[in-house]
Amino acid sequence: MAFIGRSNVGKSSIINALTGQKGLAKTSSAPGRTQLINLFLINKTTYFIDLPGYGFARLSKDARARLEELIHWYFFDSPYQQKFVVLIIDANVGVTSLDIEMLRALEHAKKSIIIVANKVDKIKKPQYNQQLQNVRDAVGNHPIIACTNKGTAGINELTKQILC
Numbered sequence: 001m002a003f004i005g006r007s008n009v010g011k012s013s014i015i016n017a018l019t020g021q022k023g024l025a026k027t028s029s030a031p032g033r034t035q036l037i038n039l040f041l042i043n044k045t046t047y048f049i050d051l052p053g054y055g056f057a058r059l060s061k062d063a064r065a066r067l068e069e070l071i072h073w074y075f076f077d078s079p080y081q082q083k084f085v086v087l088i089i090d091a092n093v094g095v096t097s098l099d100i101e102m103l104r105a106l107e108h109a110k111k112s113i114i115i116v117a118n119k120v121d122k123i124k125k126p127q128y129n130q131q132l133q134n135v136r137d138a139v140g141n142h143p144i145i146a147c148t149n150k151g152t153a154g155i156n157e158l159t160k161q162i163l164c
Contacts (some may be wrong), residue, residue, distance in 0.1 A: 005088030009052030091117035
């Protein structure tokens with residue numbers, strides 16, 4: 001299972017929540033913490049792949065370009081196949097053009113995609129339903145799971161989805 005999304009969207013936090021190990025994948029409030037492809041062997045049967053984020057990160061232009069090349073290589077040029085790609089979107093910010101660009105590239109490569117609308121706990125209650133509808137409208141016919149960056153909301157549903 002590969003986890004991808006913009007910088008600081010909560011990829012590592014989702015992996016930690018799925019495994020129940022708070023410090024397994026390193027997290028940071030600063031965008032761009034993950035700069036390598038990190039592999040976690042889960043129950044000796046499944047790899048969780050924590051990829052660098054795309055988009056803004058406090059890195060040089062050259063370093064950001066290297067991360068983009070690494071992500072592109074992993075999904076589109078490497079021999080590695082993913083059972084699922086978990087595309088994590090910040091539901092509070094909404095779907096960005098970079099999210100759509102990644103989604104379309106993954107679709108073009110015929111990847112099995114699960115959308116996680118993360119950080120739903122940060123959405124103000126009056127905007128909650130509309131924000132999730134905006135995500136649905138933007139991503140089309142992909143499974144969407146609403147999660148909180150902190151806590152367990154959505155984690156059980158995501159676990160069931162990726163284990164099928």
